[in-house]
Amino acid sequence: MTTQPALADEQAVAALPDNRNARKPRARMERVNWSGTIILILCAVTVLLPLYVTISMSMKTSAQTTDGNALSLPMPFSFEGFTQAWELTKFPVGFAMSFLVTAGTVVATIIISAFASYAIIRNWDKKLFKWSFFYLLAAMFIPFPVVALPQIQLTGRFGLDNPLGVIILATMFQLSFSVLLFTAFLRSIPLELEESARIDGATTWQTFWQLIFPLLAPMSATVGIFAFLYAWNDFMMPSLIISDANLQTLPVRQNLFQSQFSSNYNVAFASYLMAMAPAIIAYLFAQRWVMEGVTQGAVKG
Numbered sequence: 638m639t640t641q642p643a644l645a646d647e648q649a650v651a652a653l654p655d656n657r658n659a660r661k662p663r664a665r666m667e668r669v670n671w672s673g674t675i676i677l678i679l680c681a682v683t684v685l686l687p688l689y690v691t692i693s694m695s696m697k698t699s700a701q702t703t704d705g706n707a708l709s710l711p712m713p714f715s716f717e718g719f720t721q722a723w724e725l726t727k728f729p730v731g732f733a734m735s736f737l738v739t740a741g742t743v744v745a746t747i748i749i750s751a752f753a754s755y756a757i758i759r760n761w762d763k764k765l766f767k768w769s770f771f772y773l774l775a776a777m778f779i780p781f782p783v784v785a786l787p788q789i790q791l792t793g794r795f796g797l798d799n800p801l802g803v804i805i806l807a808t809m810f811q812l813s814f815s816v817l818l819f820t821a822f823l824r825s826i827p828l829e830l831e832e833s834a835r836i837d838g839a840t841t842w843q844t845f846w847q848l849i850f851p852l853l854a855p856m857s858a859t860v861g862i863f864a865f866l867y868a869w870n871d872f873m874m875p876s877l878i879i880s881d882a883n884l885q886t887l888p889v890r891q892n893l894f895q896s897q898f899s900s901n902y903n904v905a906f907a908s909y910l911m912a913m914a915p916a917i918i919a920y921l922f923a924q925r926w927v928m929e930g931v932t933q934g935a936v937k938g
Contacts, residue, residue, distance in 0.1 A: 695719065695907035702902040718907035726890045726908050734800055735869055735886040735912075741804035742868035743861050746811045750860060751853055753812070754819030755845055759831075770820065777813040781806075781874060789877055798880040806878065807868050815860045822856040823849075862923045869916050887912040 690707050695718050697711040722728065753773070760766040781788075792802040826849065834844045850857075872888040879885055891908050 691906050691910050694902055695910045697903045699901060699903055715903070718901075718903035719911065721901070721904045722908035722911060725904065726887070728887075728908075728911060730883065731885065731887040731890040734884055735888075738800050738803050738807070738875070738886055739865055739868040741800075742807040742811065743864045745804060745808040746815050746864040747857050747860055749808060750812055750815035750819050751850060751857070752845075754816050754823055755849060757816070758820055758823040770816070773813045773816050777817075781810060785873075785877055792878050793880075798878055800875075800879065800884055800886075802878050803871075803875050803886075804868075806874055807864075807871065811860075811864050811867060814863070818856055818860055819853065822853065826852055858923060862920060865919055866916055870913075 693709070693711055694702060694707060696714045696716065698715045698717060701709075701711060701715075753769075757766045757770045788806060789798075792798050792806070795802075797805065830848060831844050834848050839847070870888065871886075872892065875886045876889045876892070879889070891905075891912060
């Protein structure tokens with residue numbers, strides 16, 4: 638008579654969750670979260686601390702920048718650095734040149750890379766297109782300083798020592814990475830869509846522009862933002878290619894300004910902040926499409 642209640646008690650105890658085993662995954666999860674939090678804080682500090690110093694120094698007066706404490710708050714706030722930087726660097730002209738070079742590079746990179754990637758993927762069984770893809774990938778390992786001298790000579794002979802020459806060269810150097818992203822994304826688009834369009838009488842040109850190119854919108858945003866950041870922040874190529882100082886972009890104008898007025902730290906940091914503000918704003922608005930494009934290209938490719 639006593640064995641049945643005893644068995645029932647043992648079964649009830651066995652059915653209860655083991656708190657000791659349940660605590661181990663939770664403790665392990667907490668350790669992982671703490672590690673991730675610490676890494677995230679360190680990464681945030683490495684980005685936010687220089688940004689804070691740039692903003693703080695740009696809002697100080699010339700006298701406040703000589704105290705040697707870059708982390709101190711500006712007391713009082715002053716915008717004389719922005720005013721002087723605007724005048725000394727001829728910011729409107731430099732901004733217009735940077736915008737022209739960047740916009741041209743972004744548009745040319747997206748269109749040419751999409752064209753090349755579509756031709757390569759849809760003709761992958763042909764050796765010419767396959768080896769063209771490998772040739773473009775090999776170009777990723779050639780930095781601009783290696784071929785700087787021939788490029789300078791060629792642009793000078795053909796009259797391209799101006800922003801147009803910078804746009805052409807910047808597009809060429811962005812082509813390899815952009816084609817790599819586009820080809821990974823194009824592999825996920827089924828051929829049945831193109832076949833149905835051709836049955837309806839669409840040509841190759843119409844199929845690309847009306848069907849394929851709209852589907853490439855996420856990857857186009859990714860390629861566009863990378864091309865934007867590269868062209869906007871590039872210093873070496875415009876400084877070597879553009880011969881007219883009045884047509885120089887903002888990074889080059891800042892270098893000329895800094896070499897002449899190196900002691901005015903508030904003016905220098907103000908010019909840096911004004912120059913990098915468009916790139917930061919553009920990335921903040923486009924970062925969602927950047928992450929989606931890279932993820933989709935990696936998973937579907």
